[in-house]
Amino acid sequence: MDRSATPATNRSATPPYRRIVAEIRRRIDTGELTAGDRVPSTRRITREWGVAMATATKVLTTLRQEGLVRAVPGVGTVVAETGTGAEARTHHGPAPRPRGSSHHPLPAASQPQPPALSRDRIVRAGVRIADAEGLRSLSMRRVAAEFGASSMALYRHVANKDQLVMLMADATFAEIELPAPAPRHWRARMEAGARLQWQLYQRHPWVAQWLSITRPQPLPHAMTLIEWTMGATRFDPLTKLRLALTLLNHVRGTAVAMEEDLEAEQQTGMDQDQWMVSQEPEYEQILESGSFPMYAGIDAMDDAGTLQLDALFEFGLARLLDGFEVFSDGREGRPAH
Structure with missing residues (x-):
């Protein structure tokens, strides 16, 4: 039998981006590329491997997620200082052959089959x-x-x-494990529900961008979370729903920027901090005009985290719940409409 058949089959079954990631990873592991060296750009990847730009972008994104490379403004993507060793990555290549196993391909009837679709x-x-x-x-x-x-x-x-x-x-919302026992006070319950949503969007940034408030989609698991979040309030159902949607829209609206920032990082090669540094000269020139006292009065060093999404989420959530508390106090004793 031709012993080269099995590796060829494995290569054809592996997604192109994973084969390219494995090759660049090999170059890093063998020392062909060392810390600070530029790795192939998306344009070079498309030429060298004959793949689409989206695939090339996916390659660099995967390498960054594995901690093997980092983006340097004005330079490009380079090998990270700690970007070596198995601990810095998740290996996607074929599993090593156990010792003593046969080097001959399995008979046709025993060949591994693609997983059945469901x-x-x-x-x-x-x-x-x-x-x-x-x-x-x-x-x-x-x-x-x-x-x-x-x-x-x-x-x-x-x-x-x-x-x-x-x-x-809906499958992403099914991942959420509701705390048991649930918080008894309505504010604590709503805060917990908002944080569960926020954590979901951090794991799956695209969900926030896809959800719609004005054209809601039938998502049973998302509805379960919202029902639980509002379970400790004593308002009529319509008021509960309005409060729930207001809360959801704050969390979702803030989280939408996660996906946008990921796309921007892929396009520019710069994370948020690097991008802000690149914009500083333009902002300084604008502020020197004296027309923007609010902005000029902010110490950039003291408030470096102001634009971080986690900070915006926390500040907005606290103010929103403060407002709900005032609304709740004003409604006590009034009949439900």
Whole structure:
């Protein structure tokens, strides 16, 4: 038998971006690329491996997530100082062959088969892609490629991309474990519910961007979270819903910037701090005009975290709940409408 058949089969079954990530990882591990060296840019990756720009972007994003590389303004993406060793990454390559195992390919009947398609597996694959590449990169063809199947095979389990994304979003809400026992005071309960939402959006930034307040989607697990969040309030159902949507919109509206920031980082190669540093000269020139006393009165060093999303979330949540408390005190004893 031809012993080269098995490796070729493995290569064809591995997504292109993972093969490229594995090659760049190999260059780092072997010392071909050392700390501070530039790694191939997205443009070079597209030329060297013949892949699309989206795939090249995914390669650099994955390497950054594994801690192997970092973006340097004005330079590009370089090998990180700690970007070596197995502890800095999650290996996606084929598992090593156990000692003593046969070097011959398995008979055809025993060859590993692609996992059988099911709605649950398709949804989980969609979530993985959206988490890593953003919702704009998601397509039925992209998900099918994860299984080595055709797009048409997916339609036996989901009607279309819109239904797939809705199932994906509801599946992320199903991950939430509601605290037991639940907080008894309404403010503590609403704060806990808001934080559960915030943590979900941190894990899956695309969900906040997809959700709609004006055209709500039927998501049973999301509805369960909202019902639990409002469970300690004593208002009539309509007032509860309005308060819940106001709270949800603060969390979701702040979290939308997570996905936007990830996309901007992929496009510019700069994280938020690096981007702000690059904009400082322009801002200083504007502030020197004297037309913006509010901005000029802020010490950039003391308030460096003002624009961090976690800080905006915390400040807005506290002020919103303060307002709800005033509203609640004013409504006590009044009949429900």
